[in-house]
Amino acid sequence: GNPGGAGGTGTGTDPAKGSGAAAGGAAAGAGAGGAQGGGSGSTPGGAGTPGGGGSGGGDAVPSYFVGSWNYAAQFNIDQPVTVTIARSGAVRLISDSNMGHCENIAKVVSVASGGSRINIGSAAVDKSKSNSQFCGVLDASFFTKSEPSGIQHNVGPSHGEGYYYQRS
Numbered sequence: 001g002n003p004g005g006a007g008g009t010g011t012g013t014d015p016a017k018g019s020g021a022a023a024g025g026a027a028a029g030a031g032a033g034g035a036q037g038g039g040s041g042s043t044p045g046g047a048g049t050p051g052g053g054g055s056g057g058g059d060a061v062p063s064y065f066v067g068s069w070n071y072a073a074q075f076n077i078d079q080p081v082t083v084t085i086a087r088s089g090a091v092r093l094i095s096d097s098n099m100g101h102c103e104n105i106a107k108v109v110s111v112a113s114g115g116s117r118i119n120i121g122s123a124a125v126d127k128s129k130s131n132s133q134f135c136g137v138l139d140a141s142f143f144t145k146s147e148p149s150g151i152q153h154n155v156g157p158s159h160g161e162g163y164y165y166q167r168s
Contacts, residue, residue, distance in 0.1 A: 060089075061085065061086070061087055061089050061111065061118060062118070064115075064116075065118055065143060065145075066087050068084045068168040069082065069085070069168060070082055070166060071164075071165055072150065072164045072166045073163070078095070078097070079095070079163050080094055080095045080104070081094055085143075089107050090106075091107065091108060091123070093106070093123055095135075099134045100131050100133075100134065101129075101130060101131050101132060102125065102134070102135035103126040103130050104125055104135070104137070105123060105124055106122065106123035112142075113144070117142055117143065117144045117145075118142060119141075119142045120141055120143070121140050122138060124137055138155075139155065141154060144162075149166060149167060150164050150165055153165060
């Protein structure tokens with residue numbers, strides 16, 4: 001294993017290219033060095049997996065909140081029309097108005113009140129899905145259960161009790 005690795009580094013005379021001699025070195029070390037290289041190649045992949053596990057840990061999102069929700073009130077002043085909450089903790093807030101279409105994405109940062117509240121971080125604009133110049137970052141906010149079958153989106157004290165959404 002080590003000789004193959006050393007051969008690879010020793011032959012890399014031109015770090016910009018590193019193709020000819022390095023490829024030869026890899027071929028020569030295919031026996032032990034190739035296996036070793038494969039092993040080290042999968043280690044960074046393995047290092048990425050805990051990241052996946054980390055977002056997997058986000059599936060502490062209570063199942064009550066998971067799904068797609070629509071704004072329920074007749075008059076909507078600048079609030080997202082649709083909210084989708086994934087088990088992974090990804091939250092998408094979709095707004096449509098005469099100013100255009102905006103989509104914001106956020107993450108659930110914590111679960112509180114015994115699972116009846118989820119706190120989300122600030123929601124960045126998803127530029128690939130938005131077509132309005134008026135789309136902006138949304139402040140951190142939270143959702144609470146609103147029995148029997150809805151959720152309440154609380155975006156700050158100036159908005160009273162928040163905004164009611166029902167399952168879509």
